[in-house]
Amino acid sequence: MVKAVVAGAAGGIGQPLSLLLKLCPHVSDLALYDVVNSPGVATDLSHICTTGAVNGYLPDDNGMQKAFTGAGIVVIPAGIPRKPGMTRDDLFKINAGIVRDLIKGVASYCPDAFVLVISNPVNSTVPIAAQVLREAGVFNPRKLFGVTTLDVVRAQTFTAAVVDGDAKQGGNPESFKVPVVGGHSGDTIVPLLSLAEPAVTLTDAQREALTHRIQFGGDEVVQAKNGAGSATLSMAYAGYRFAHALLEAACAGKTSVEPSFVYLPGVPGGEQVKDQVGTDFFAIPVQLGPNGVEKVVSPLDKISNYEKGLLETAIKGLQGNIEKGIAFHKL
Numbered sequence: 001m002v003k004a005v006v007a008g009a010a011g012g013i014g015q016p017l018s019l020l021l022k023l024c025p026h027v028s029d030l031a032l033y034d035v036v037n038s039p040g041v042a043t044d045l046s047h048i049c050t051t052g053a054v055n056g057y058l059p060d061d062n063g064m065q066k067a068f069t070g071a072g073i074v075v076i077p078a079g080i081p082r083k084p085g086m087t088r089d090d091l092f093k094i095n096a097g098i099v100r101d102l103i104k105g106v107a108s109y110c111p112d113a114f115v116l117v118i119s120n121p122v123n124s125t126v127p128i129a130a131q132v133l134r135e136a137g138v139f140n141p142r143k144l145f146g147v148t149t150l151d152v153v154r155a156q157t158f159t160a161a162v163v164d165g166d167a168k169q170g171g172n173p174e175s176f177k178v179p180v181v182g183g184h185s186g187d188t189i190v191p192l193l194s195l196a197e198p199a200v201t202l203t204d205a206q207r208e209a210l211t212h213r214i215q216f217g218g219d220e221v222v223q224a225k226n227g228a229g230s231a232t233l234s235m236a237y238a239g240y241r242f243a244h245a246l247l248e249a250a251c252a253g254k255t256s257v258e259p260s261f262v263y264l265p266g267v268p269g270g271e272q273v274k275d276q277v278g279t280d281f282f283a284i285p286v287q288l289g290p291n292g293v294e295k296v297v298s299p300l301d302k303i304s305n306y307e308k309g310l311l312e313t314a315i316k317g318l319q320g321n322i323e324k325g326i327a328f329h330k331l
């Protein structure tokens with residue numbers, strides 16, 4: 001069992017994600033850190049009759065140090081969300097500094113923890129996190145993850161919705177596995193529908209519409225919430241799903257393969273993918289083990305020509321986002 005930290009725990013994602021972690025059998029101790037309201041959220045959750053203490057911390061009185069010390073996993077959904085008309089990159093100005101400061105805390109107080117970055121723009125905040133950890137001499141690329149699971153969840157759900165009604169193709173979202181690679185914003189998101197399991201048969205028009213819906217699923221929620229933020233509940237589910245898979249591997253020896261945005265040169269099998277895509281950071285299926293990334297399980301040799309085109313576009317956008325993150329915290 002491990003101590004888990006949620007940084008940004010009082011927010012729209014942080015609260016339901018903390019609830020799910022309170023139910024997780026691998027979490028012995030839940031530390032909720034935020035600049036506001038975390039003690040209240042912690043007290044509320046502490047009445048739930050699952051084992052494991054819950055404590056809330058604010059920045060004063062060395063709250064970050066108390067929250068982070070001894071953590072085995074730190075999940076970071078801290079920072080501002082989008083409003084209609086904004087891109088994820090528009091969040092960089094504020095969220096870059098928030099992530100940098102939280103990762104400094106990780107480096108000082110729990111350098112061995114798994115670090116799961118949810119805060120947007122993920123394509124840039126993960127490179128920032130890597131830079132801060134590297135500067136502190138504690139960067140372990142096998143333990144740093146940009147959480148892209150919501151793209152995978154959407155790919156499952158939306159694919160099932162398209163094939164629903166076709167008895168041969170199923171229609172139960174939970175039965176689908178669709179790898180999603182690249183980054184986490186618009187056309188840097190590359191769903192690999194040709195590798196869906198079970199296989200799905202789509203017309204060209206269906207494939208294009210489905211790809212677009214997965215790439216811009218975040219915008220769908222931002223528009224529907226109409227100024228009240230972006231995806232929170234589906235993100236809490238996705239963040240928990242990834243954290244749970246990692247803790248199953250770390251605490252119960254049950255490995256699984258999940259896509260995540262990782263530092264390619266630092267993970268086993270990552271160099272070959274870097275040779276193909278040219279970027280240092282990339283979302284790719286990775287096998288999870290007790291120490292984090294065991295190895296990359298790349299599907300890139302098997303993708304369709306249509307997906308090769310998507311990948312080319314994705315790489316162009318991704319490169320700039322990564323460079324922006326690196327430039328923000330130059331060593």
Ligand SMILES: NC(=O)C1=CN([C@@H]2O[C@H](COP(=O)(O)OP(=O)(O)OC[C@H]3O[C@@H](n4cnc5c(N)ncnc54)[C@H](O)[C@@H]3O)[C@@H](O)[C@H]2O)C=CC1
Nearest residue numbers: 008010011012013034035077078079080081118119120235
């Ligand atoms: N990776 C992904 O797939 C997704 C990422 N996101 C991103 O997650 C982030 C959070 O979204 P929401 O929860 O909806 O926002 P929110 O505004 O509801 O919550 C953010 C929380 O972070 C806290 N916070 C701000 N500065 C902090 C600091 N320095 N230390 C600790 N906590 C701090 C705030 O007080 C607030 O409670 C956004 O950047 C959003 O774009 C959202 C959905 C999906």
Ligand SMILES: O=C([O-])CC(=O)C(=O)O
Nearest residue numbers: 082120150218219230231
């Ligand atoms: O769209 C946003 O800003 C939040 C997000 O990353 C998502 O829902 O995928």
